[in-house]
Amino acid sequence: AQSVTQPDIHITVSEGASLELRCNYSYGATPYLFWYVQSPGQGLQLLLKYFSGDTLVQGIKGFEAEFKRSQSSFNLRKPSVHWSDAAEYFCAVGPGYSTLTFGKGTMLLVSP
Amino acid sequence: DAGVIQSPRHEVTEMGQEVTLRCKPISGHNSLFWYRQTMMRGLELLIYFNNNVPIDDSGMPEDRFSAKMPNASFSTLKIQPSEPRDSAVYFCASSARTSGVEYEQYFGPGTRLTVT
Numbered sequence: 001a002q003s004v005t006q007p008d009i010h011i012t013v014s015e016g017a018s019l020e021l022r023c024n025y026s027y028g029a030t031p032y033l034f035w036y037v038q039s040p041g042q043g044l045q046l047l048l049k050y051f052s053g054d055t056l057v058q059g060i061k062g063f064e065a066e067f068k069r070s071q072s073s074f075n076l077r078k079p080s081v082h083w084s085d086a087a088e089y090f091c092a093v094g095p096g097y098s099t100l101t102f103g104k105g106t107m108l109l110v111s112p
Numbered sequence: 113d114a115g116v117i118q119s120p121r122h123e124v125t126e127m128g129q130e131v132t133l134r135c136k137p138i139s140g141h142n143s144l145f146w147y148r149q150t151m152m153r154g155l156e157l158l159i160y161f162n163n164n165v166p167i168d169d170s171g172m173p174e175d176r177f178s179a180k181m182p183n184a185s186f187s188t189l190k191i192q193p194s195e196p197r198d199s200a201v202y203f204c205a206s207s208a209r210t211s212g213v214e215y216e217q218y219f220g221p222g223t224r225l226t227v228t
Contacts, residue, residue, distance in 0.1 A: 043218075097215060097216055098207070100157065
């Protein structure tokens with residue numbers, strides 16, 4: 001069975017500081033991995049995805065993520081956080097875009 | 113494009129009542145997904161349609177839940193009878209699937225259901 005663990009429920013980062021959100025997955029085959037962002041009262045928006053190839057993937061809004069097969073991880077990073085990045089972030093795994101399994105999310109708070 | 117449209121945005125109902133949630137996918141998309149989001153369980157896939165046919169309904173919690181997609185532009189998720197533990201945010205998402213290749217899911221804004 002596929003599963004996703006996001007160990008941090010909440011993270012607080014100062015504006016301008018760097019960010020790393022952790023994601024660990026369990027999947028029986030080559031995983032398709034995703035990061036989504038959810039702003040309050042909104043649906044989820046795809047930030048970036050990894051299917052194959054270069055293990056460092058770039059996404060929208062200045063985010064990137066690195067796939068590490070040996071660690072079963074797909075951590076999300078941003079070098080400098082803006083107040084508008086405050087939201088909830090979800091990591092997901094699946095055989096493609098369908099039948100995704102999501103983590104429980106990490107709430108990012110940005111302090112001035 | 114208007115994006116995925118869900119109605120109502122908020123629903124408050126009493127235990128035992130029937131609840132119907134509605135979704136209009138993005139025009140041209142032929143896959144549709146219903147999700148439920150709760151604090152305890154996170155975001156769970158309930159059911160997935162492709163070309164109006166249910167492909168995977170293994171996430172539907174029990175017989176009180178049913179979903180239909182009578183045509184390519186409309187889907188409903190019905191709960192009858194509703195229970196307080198059904199309180200959650202229900203999301204609909206749609207995507208395009210062509211020649212076996214699935215593309216990005218686009219999510220609607222969700223329906224917040226409260227069952228008292």
